[in-house]
Amino acid sequence: MQVTEEDGQMFAPAAGRNRDAIEAVLAEYLPKEGNVLEIASGTGQHISHFAQKFTNLNWQPSDIDTKRRASVDAWRDYLKLENISAARHVDIAAKGWVDELDRVDFIMMVNLLHLISQTDMVNFMCGAADLLHKDGRIFIYGPFMREGVLTSDGDEKFHADLQAQNSLIGYKNIEDVIDNLLGFGLEVKACVEMPANNIALVAQLVN
Numbered sequence: 404m405q406v407t408e409e410d411g412q413m414f415a416p417a418a419g420r421n422r423d424a425i426e427a428v429l430a431e432y433l434p435k436e437g438n439v440l441e442i443a444s445g446t447g448q449h450i451s452h453f454a455q456k457f458t459n460l461n462w463q464p465s466d467i468d469t470k471r472r473a474s475v476d477a478w479r480d481y482l483k484l485e486n487i488s489a490a491r492h493v494d495i496a497a498k499g500w501v502d503e504l505d506r507v508d509f510i511m512m513v514n515l516l517h518l519i520s521q522t523d524m525v526n527f528m529c530g531a532a533d534l535l536h537k538d539g540r541i542f543i544y545g546p547f548m549r550e551g552v553l554t555s556d557g558d559e560k561f562h563a564d565l566q567a568q569n570s571l572i573g574y575k576n577i578e579d580v581i582d583n584l585l586g587f588g589l590e591v592k593a594c595v596e597m598p599a600n601n602i603a604l605v606a607q608l609v610n
């Protein structure tokens with residue numbers, strides 16, 4: 404993630420670019436009111452924007468990284484947002500990552516799935532299904548393979564770079580992600596093609 408920093412508020416150009424397209428999908432699938440947990444909030448640009456747009460919701464940011472959590476809190480303080488809690492430490496690769504968290508109506512995760520292993524993805528989904536109220540939804544955004552195929556030169560290069568760093572990480576196949584979600588009772592409501600060859604997936608807890 405390319406990031407610049409001013410007064411503790413980090414800024415990632417990509418988060419500025421994809422924000423409005425993500426907002427359009429969220430507008431259709433967020434609940435009218437309730438609690439939203441964001442996994443991997445990063446700089447905090449996304450959640451601080453969505454909290455201003457969807458003011459009836461309470462927003463809980465989180466990240467594994469201390470500096471990024473400080474950035475999220477800096478954005479919250481700078482914008483004087485009252486519907487965002489302080490960012491929490493959440494590592495979706497940890498066993499029992501949901502144990503200390505309150506149940507929520509909506510979980511969102513942007514641009515993390517390709518950076519974690521299959522095992523960590525399953526650990527994330529298992530926890531997310533436990534954490535959601537019945538009929539709660541999960542939103543996952545990022546780059547994916549379609550039917551096992553990397554669909555652009557840029558995706559091929561990014562996936563290869565990730566695998567060179569760690570052979571366990573890299574792009575997931577969208578069909579496998581959907582199957583895994585279903586295995587945890589999360590039924591896909593929408594699979595939306597997004598700008599720059601990304602996909603936004605929305606699934607709902609049905610049992």
Ligand SMILES: C[S@@+](CC[C@H](N)C(=O)[O-])C[C@H]1O[C@@H](n2cnc3c(N)ncnc32)[C@H](O)[C@@H]1O
Nearest residue numbers: 404418443444445467468493494495496513514
């Ligand atoms: C590519 S950035 C995406 C940040 C933000 N969602 C966005 O789209 O701008 C990935 C983020 O995932 C966080 N992260 C990495 N591993 C994680 C884990 N196991 N659990 C939770 N967050 C993690 C990183 O600290 C980083 O903030």
